Every structure is written in C-alpha cells, then in structure tokens.
Amino acid sequence: MPEAPLTISDRIQQKLEGLTRAERQLAHSILENYPASGLGPLTALAKDAEVSVPTVARMVQKLGFKGYPEFQAELREELRAKVKGPIAKHDTWADGAPEGHMLNRFTDAVIDNIRHTLGQIDPQAFDAACALVGDTGRHLYIVGGRVTHTLAEYLFLHMQVIRPRITHIQSTSNAWPHYLLDVTPDDVFVIYDVRRYENNTLKLAELAHAQGAKIILFTDQWRSPVHQLADICFSSRIVVPSAWDSAATTLLLTETMISAVQNLDWNNTRRRMEGLEEMFDQTKLFRKFT
Known part of the structure; x- marks a missing residue:
C-alpha cells in the first residue's frame, strides 16, 4: 500500500529545527490557523507573520514546493479533506480502492497511520x-x-x-x-x-x-x-x-x-x-x- 502523503504541517515539523529565525516565525504563524492560514495572497501571509515576501518564497521551496501557487493548492486539498463528511470520505477511497481483502487494506492503512503519527x-x-x-x-x-x-x-x-x-x-x-x-x-x-x-x-x-x-x-x-x-x-x-x-x-x-x-x-x-x-x-x- 502506498504511504500516506505528508501534510504541510508534517513537513513544517520535520524542517523546523533547520529553519532561520524568520522562517520559524513564519512556520508558527502558518500553524496557528492551519490549514486556512496560507489561502490568501503571499503578501498577506508575509504581513500576518511579520516577515518579508522573500522569506515566504524561500520557506515554500524548503517545504518541497515549486512556488506559492503549488503550496496553496496543497493547502486547499487539505482543507477539503478536513471538512469531509462520511459520504464524501467513502467516495474518495471507493473509486480508487486497490484489490485485496478489506482486512488487509484497512490494516495497512492503520499501520501507516501509526508509523506517521509516532x-x-x-x-x-x-x-x-x-x-x-x-x-x-x-x-x-x-x-x-x-x-x-x-x-x-x-x-x-x-x-x-x-x-x-x-x-x-x-x-x-x-x-x-x-x-x-x-x-x-x-x-x-x-x-x-x-x-x-x-x-x-x-x-x-x-x-x-x-x-x-x-x-x-x-x-x-x-x-x-x-x-x-x-x-x-x-x-x-x-x-x-x-x-x-x-x-x-x-x-x-x-x-x-x-x-x-x-x-x-x-x-x-x-x-x-x-x-x-x-x-x-x-x-x-x-x-x-x-
């Protein structure tokens, strides 16, 4: 089973110790209202975090994104996932469900969740x-x-x-x-x-x-x-x-x-x-x- 993708919050936590002071300030600002914090213009995010626009651009690239639009697109996907109800969640996995018994697929997902969480x-x-x-x-x-x-x-x-x-x-x-x-x-x-x-x-x-x-x-x-x-x-x-x-x-x-x-x-x-x-x-x- 493929690994669950890292959320932006996961990426920030992994990179936190290696960030500059300004980048850490930006990271904490993003996490305070995550994942909605980065949905506005780049300049608005920089202003809210009290950092420069280049700081935001560098930080986004350190997180593995080509630019701010790609970063925002990922945040929007996470926001959609965050508010899903049971029917929408079922439709998400059912369309692309891999072959194999549910016992194995469900167990693989739980083990992956545990590993990422710990x-x-x-x-x-x-x-x-x-x-x-x-x-x-x-x-x-x-x-x-x-x-x-x-x-x-x-x-x-x-x-x-x-x-x-x-x-x-x-x-x-x-x-x-x-x-x-x-x-x-x-x-x-x-x-x-x-x-x-x-x-x-x-x-x-x-x-x-x-x-x-x-x-x-x-x-x-x-x-x-x-x-x-x-x-x-x-x-x-x-x-x-x-x-x-x-x-x-x-x-x-x-x-x-x-x-x-x-x-x-x-x-x-x-x-x-x-x-x-x-x-x-x-x-x-x-x-x-x-």
Missing part, C-alpha cells in the same frame, strides 16, 4: 503530558465529543482506578458549564476533538483555558481549533478506507498514556486496584471459576 510525536512532550495526567495534586477533567466520547470514557474508566480527583465531562451535554465552576489553574483537561470539530468542545476549552487550566489535546492530522489553546497537542493520522475516520492511532496513544501514568506511582495504583478488586468480590460482579 514519527511526529516528541517523547518529552508525551512524558510531560503523562506527568500532568498523573499528578494527583491536580483535578483531572476528561472531555470527548459525539464520537470521541468513547475514547474519553475509556481513558476515564482507567484513570478512575489509577488516581482520585477525576471528572468525565461530555461536551455534548447541556450541563457541562457546571463542571467549570470549580476549575483552578492547577487543573488539567484532556480533550478529544477530531475533524468535524465541535463548537461545544471549543467553547469548553476556551473557558477552561481562561481559568488557567492546562489542556492536553488528542486530535487529527489537520488539528482541531482547540490546538491554539492546548499546552500539549497530539495529532494522529485518522484516514482509512472507510466512510468513517479511524480511532486506532488515537486509542494507541491513549492506552500508552494509561500504561505510563499507572507506573508513575505504581504502589498507589496497586493499592487502588486491590481495593477495587475487593469491592468486585463483595458485589460478585465477575464470575469466579475457582
């Missing part, structure tokens, strides 16, 4: 996110959307065992503003938001950010608008031969975070697990075969 993640940023999530001195809030609430619930269920002071907020609920009444600057929000980004999730993030809370975002390769507010952002590849996006890579990151956090204070985690098992035994929740 290649873009900074291990130090991941460790920092796990440290925030595992810090019992901070209240932890976990937020998901219409579809991603399943990932949020999965993380919440495990974190309930690992640590105290945790709240699951469903951003689609009309009651979620109540949860923000007690948010302090020491608190941490883990937010899931993938394309077809939800207005409720963005508003919740804005309010949490305004109250000084730390935000860890799990999003896709095009990045939710919440990324502008996030302290740490993990962008997963999500495209597969389906009408729906894949959660496999995001789940991988979530399960890795669970594993890392449980080991930060294993003695305490173990005590909580043992206490939970005792309650399971008392309630006879699970069948025993001995």
